Amino acid sequence: MTTAPPAAPMAPATAGRRMWNEVEPLLMPDDQKARNVVELVHRSVERLPDKEALRWKLPKDGGWVSRTYVEFWDWVARVSLGLQRLGIADGDTICIMSRTRPEWLVADLAGLALGAVTCPIYPQTEPGQTAFIINNVGASLIFVENAQLANKIESIRAQCPTLRTILTFDSAGKFPAGTLTLEDLATRQADAVQREAWEARWRAIPREHLMTVIHTSGTTANPKGAMLTHAGVLYNYEAAVQIVDFYETDLFLSWLPLSHIFERLTGEIIPLAHGSTVAYAEPLIERLADNMVEVRPTVMAAVPRFYERVYGRVLASVEASPPLRRRIFHWGIGVGRKRYLNHLAGTADGLGLKIQHAIADRLVYHKVKARTGGRVRYFVSGSAPLSREVGEFFYALGILILEGYGLSETSPLVSINRPRDFVFGTVGRPAPATEVRIDPETGEIQVRGPQIMRGYLNQPVETAKAIDPDGWFHTGDVGELDAIGRIKITDRLKNIIVLANGKNVSPGPMEAALSASKYIAQAVILGDRQPYTGALIAPNFDELGPWAEANGLGGMPHEQLVEERAVRQLIEGDVRTLLDDFAVFERPRRIALLPRALSEENGELTPTLKTKLRVVEENWPTQIDRLFEDEGTPA
Numbered sequence: 001m002t003t004a005p006p007a008a009p010m011a012p013a014t015a016g017r018r019m020w021n022e023v024e025p026l027l028m029p030d031d032q033k034a035r036n037v038v039e040l041v042h043r044s045v046e047r048l049p050d051k052e053a054l055r056w057k058l059p060k061d062g063g064w065v066s067r068t069y070v071e072f073w074d075w076v077a078r079v080s081l082g083l084q085r086l087g088i089a090d091g092d093t094i095c096i097m098s099r100t101r102p103e104w105l106v107a108d109l110a111g112l113a114l115g116a117v118t119c120p121i122y123p124q125t126e127p128g129q130t131a132f133i134i135n136n137v138g139a140s141l142i143f144v145e146n147a148q149l150a151n152k153i154e155s156i157r158a159q160c161p162t163l164r165t166i167l168t169f170d171s172a173g174k175f176p177a178g179t180l181t182l183e184d185l186a187t188r189q190a191d192a193v194q195r196e197a198w199e200a201r202w203r204a205i206p207r208e209h210l211m212t213v214i215h216t217s218g219t220t221a222n223p224k225g226a227m228l229t230h231a232g233v234l235y236n237y238e239a240a241v242q243i244v245d246f247y248e249t250d251l252f253l254s255w256l257p258l259s260h261i262f263e264r265l266t267g268e269i270i271p272l273a274h275g276s277t278v279a280y281a282e283p284l285i286e287r288l289a290d291n292m293v294e295v296r297p298t299v300m301a302a303v304p305r306f307y308e309r310v311y312g313r314v315l316a317s318v319e320a321s322p323p324l325r326r327r328i329f330h331w332g333i334g335v336g337r338k339r340y341l342n343h344l345a346g347t348a349d350g351l352g353l354k355i356q357h358a359i360a361d362r363l364v365y366h367k368v369k370a371r372t373g374g375r376v377r378y379f380v381s382g383s384a385p386l387s388r389e390v391g392e393f394f395y396a397l398g399i400l401i402l403e404g405y406g407l408s409e410t411s412p413l414v415s416i417n418r419p420r421d422f423v424f425g426t427v428g429r430p431a432p433a434t435e436v437r438i439d440p441e442t443g444e445i446q447v448r449g450p451q452i453m454r455g456y457l458n459q460p461v462e463t464a465k466a467i468d469p470d471g472w473f474h475t476g477d478v479g480e481l482d483a484i485g486r487i488k489i490t491d492r493l494k495n496i497i498v499l500a501n502g503k504n505v506s507p508g509p510m511e512a513a514l515s516a517s518k519y520i521a522q523a524v525i526l527g528d529r530q531p532y533t534g535a536l537i538a539p540n541f542d543e544l545g546p547w548a549e550a551n552g553l554g555g556m557p558h559e560q561l562v563e564e565r566a567v568r569q570l571i572e573g574d575v576r577t578l579l580d581d582f583a584v585f586e587r588p589r590r591i592a593l594l595p596r597a598l599s600e601e602n603g604e605l606t607p608t609l610k611t612k613l614r615v616v617e618e619n620w621p622t623q624i625d626r627l628f629e630d631e632g633t634p635a
Contacts (some may be wrong), residue, residue, distance in 0.1 A: 019437035020485035024452075026433040028238045036205040036230040037269060039111045040237065044275040048248065049291040053272065054102045055295070056280040067102075069275075075186060080110035082185025085142065086165060089114030090201075091256070093137040093213070097121040097130070097153070098145035099283055100258045103169040103182055105268055107143045108258075110482055112211060113202040119213045119225075120259035122607040123149060126601055129223065131156040136161055136225055137213050141165040143182075149171025155422055193382050205582060207231035213457055214261050214408040225457035232411040235450040237263050237273050239431040242417050244378070244402065245301070248275040251375075253297035255281035258605055259361040261412045262382045266301040286389060289371065296373030301380040303609055304387065304515070307401060308608070311390045312518040314368055316543055332364030336396020343424065365397045378402050378419070382412070385489055385512045387563060391424030403427050405487060409466065409473060411451040415487050443478040444493055478506065495613070500531045505586045507533070510579055518543045519572040524611055525588060526624060534627030535588035536620060537571060538597045562593035592623035 034040035049070035057064050067075065088094060091253070094111045096118060098104050111118045119137045120132055123145065129531055130152070134142065140162055144150045150168050154176035156164060171181045174354075190198070211230045215223040254267035271278045279295045281288050292300075318329045334358045342349055369376070379394070381403040394401050400419065405427035406412030413434070417428035430436045434449035443540045452473045455463035467473050478496065480488045491506035507525030514523040514535070522539040527533035537539075541558060544567070548554050553564055561567055572591060598604040603615045617624060 018440055020430060020435070020481055022485065023435055024430070024432040026235075026238060027242055030189065033207075034236060034273075035203065035207060035236055036209065037211060037233055038109060038202045038205065040234060040269070040273045042073065044272055045069045048275045051248070052277045054105070054278055054280070056102050057291075066277075066492055072106075076106050076109045076113065077195060077198065078186040078188070078190070080113045081190045081194060082188065083110055083116070083141070084114055084198070085188075086185075088114050088116050088141060088145075090205075091117070092141075093119055093139045095119045095121050095134060095137070095139045095142040096259070097123055097125075097142060097149055098169060099123055099484070100254055100256065100263065100267070101145070101169065101280055101283075103143075103145075104258045105272075105278075107169075107182070108264075110393040112205075113198070115201070115205050115209065116475035117210050117213060119215070120257075120264075122257060122259045123213070124607060127152060127156045131159045132222055133215050133225070133539045134160045135214075138162045140401060141167065141432055143167045143169065146170040147175050150175050150179050177619075178572065194497070197278045205230065207234060210454065212261075212264075216408055224459055224462055224504050226408045227457050228408075228411050232451045232453065233261075233265070233269065235433070236362075236411050236413045237269055238449075239413060239433065240265075240270055240416075241274065242432055243416065245419065246270060246276065248506070249282065250274070250276040250298045250377075251295065252276055252278050253281055253292060253295050253300045254278050255291075256301055256303065256425065259607065260383070261408050262406070263301060266299075266380055271299075283522070292373045293371065294373075296375045298375050298377045299380070300372075300376065300378075303383045304381055304385065304512075305609055307379065307381065307386065307394065308515045310371075311393055311516070312540065312543065316518050329364055329369075332514065333393065333396045335360045336365075336398070337392060338422075340392055340395050346538065361398060368397050369399060380404065380416075385508055386424070387512045387515050388425035389513075395424070405489060407475060409453045410447060410449075411453065413451060414445075414447050414449075414475075417486075423482075423486060426482065426488045428487065429485045430487070432633060436481070436485070437472070438479065438481060442493060443480075443490070445475045445477045445479045445487065445489075446472045447475060448472045472522050497525070497527045497533060498529065498579050499527060499533070499585065500529055501585075503585050505533055510535075510582055510586065510588075513578045515584075516578055517571070519547070519571055519574055522611075524598075524613070524616055526617075526627060527588075530628050532589040533586065534624075535575065535591045536594060536616065536623060536627070537575075538594045539567070541572065541597075558595040562595050568593065588627075589625050592619060592626045594621075595624060621624060 027069065030485055050068050052066050053069040053072040055064055055066040094116050096104055096107050108118050119139060120134050133491045141164060144153060144166060146168060150166050153166055166179045167180050167182060168175060168179055207230050209230050210227055211233055212228050213225040215225045252267060252271040256263035258264050258267060267278060281291045318326055335365055338353055339349055339357060348583060379401040381401050386401065386403045391401050402417050404416035413431050414434060415428045415430045434447065437446050439446060448471050477489055477494045478491045478493050492506040495507055497507055498503055505527065510525050511523045514520050519540055520537055522538040524536040525533055526536065539562065548561060551566060551624060553561060575591060598611065598616065600607060602619060604612055604619060606612060
């Protein structure tokens, strides 16, 4: 593996730079680069045939099972040859509609090995959008997870003229007539001649071949399909291993949707190309904490909400503990933050601080780290901004969160905090061979590099809007560059609030800051064309419930609890404290509490947990009216 360049000196994140000209070179020689993603993974099969590749839990008996690299590769080959018998060939498109599980990975590589283009569809996608995606890519075959999804596809099949075959991962249940199972493809063995011809076929797939179409999880009826090539995705691997140290001994826990390119990179391509092991979490999110203890991962990707929940639960547990234990905990966190300040200053820890850190690790840190399995080297965060306070908290405990930045259209990597050069509140320096600039008028981040998509499928006008004639991709994100090129994301261009007085407000940083409250599950800042901003807040009822019990409000339904004045005052206090550093005109004047969390099921969140502002406004008009009515007590 290529070693990372020496760490750059620390520097505060400040606005002012508009372009980062010192592009870090990609160091991997051309003769070491794989021709396509299938070849990249197969290198690990050749090098480590008997090493564990995949691990997952059987739903019936709850036991963990695994496959070695050679067993996993044989599985891929048999499914791929089965697809070939069904008529799948170079340039065809197949869809995959399933939660994250090993069969997803097998279906993906099996299709890619034939030169097919794989197109993920989130299982929660509503039928109309599902039909649009199938037709947009012209899919002839779709993998689904179970009978429920198979029947969902059957209900729209008349709208999808190219779709010929439905294949299911699970065989239990009532399926539409003609549905095939993964076992139907995988049971038939191929002879040596067939395997040899199959291998020759995937080895010949060029880097510039279209690999996948990722449809944006946006808020419109018709999402855009980003066309990603093998070259763009391979670049992500080549850049990632240059700047982050991954090992064959690493164990990755995969639980985010493989339908998203972020998890596909961190939970499929990087670990398998590196010869690491991938373990799959159980489908119930409530089991994730237990799975971490059972599997003991060393690397894991997650969205900021996961880290915020862990942070909130740890603090709640500490607050409920005896005074001495609370003092020891906060002392230990203070020791960790001193180490972070030394990191920012570029100075080594003194002997006294090292001794304190060793004591704190024994008394404080190891108890929290044990909840993650005790072996995590890196958490990787993406998809949304991570609160600086949360990042510093985990670092104080001895767990480094590497926050990165990217989009589906960039395959996805644009930048990431490096293990030896990180500053919480930023998303790190641009990846190797990547140029970044800031539009001087709008503040938009624009990117140029080998990871940029080919364009949006069947949408040349949208492609021309996104990628200018000089090859710069317009991200739609607003940000800044610090003195050594680290990127600080401030908001989405379309999310910028323009108040009635003309002042611009970026809601994203305030929403991220509010996530540090244990009583706040979600916050949405509103106020476009209004005289001030307001905040819709979904309380964290897991924490608010015990507080309500202790304050004589126990047993109330959520709808009644959020109307209680004492509850409003509690959360208003956190809002004031957490937003104290923001300008007066930015801070919300009023808050409105919601009786439930925003959810994907209600259309308010995308599958990657981004807020769909249009749907939130449609679902909560009464609460929004309260924010901006003439009378009321300001927060």
